Amino acid sequence: MQPVEQIPLTDNEASLQLDSDGSLRHLLTLKGLDKALLTDMLDDAQRFLRPMGGLPARSTSLEGRTVANLFFEPSTRTRASFDLAGKRSGADVLNLDVNTSSRKKGESILDMIYTLQAMQVDIMVVRDASAGVPAYIARNVNDHVSILNAGESDVSHPTQGLLDLLTIRQHKGKIEGLTVAIVGDIAHSRVARSAAHGLQALGVGELRLISPPALAPDPEEMPFARLLDNLDEGLKDADVVMALRIQRERIGNLDGIPGIDEYFANYGISAARMRTAKPDAIVMHPGPMNRGIEIESALADSPQSVIEQQVTNGVAVRMAVLERVARTMAAT
């Protein structure tokens, strides 16, 4: 058995995910994707949105294809979102509860992948708590199989990044020149990393990453961002404010990380704190939310909040990504 821990951490996912002609074969990371491709993907996703209350968009782009959702880490919303995206695109969708099945029996990841490949699964959507797993699988599958990263350790969560970019673009018209503040446990956040890479590629004006010092990323990791530990300074004149989920286990249990009340007082996003941001600033959260810890409950439900729209956009973005990799597949 290949233990997950020995999977190499790679830094060239960016090239692995594109074919020689630049078309998207796998989606592993937003890092290294250029503005033109990202913009095309957002435009594609926008086509899959319909007014609420009517029927959701459907397409036939995945007809005859099979998508397997392999969630090695628990997930409700991302998994439901990929499930609906696959079904609304006409695919057969297989949802595997891999926490409790094969991996516990000691079957290696690759044996499971080869089994699915033999059943003619075309697209595997993978979430895993270990860094490097999606790229490792992508490197080992047949040419016609695509791997989509649905959340990889604290490294990346590219479809979340795309849905965040789409939501911002819908409200602000563009990404260029905006001031975006991401607040919370940046050090452990794949959501923050994917948002940061996408925002950077699309020409964000200023990206501020705000966290208690103990949860700040390495300053060299995202040199294009400004790291701050003061919330008011970080929110000043921001166009977009994104709160991150703080894992309850981390609160008060790590050196330098405050308890719940103190965390909310210092880093919780509330209507009062939002007064330093621009009057038309939007409030985002990837979910699941800890109301009253990283975000004030009333603010999450207020007109400033675009949190539900993020969820809606998630399905559209995933339909667009599925369609794109299916197109690449058909061309090879």
Ligand code: NCD
């Ligand atoms: C995020 C995740 O799982 O990475 N949620 C999500 O995808 N909707 C954020 C989180 O769990 O903090």
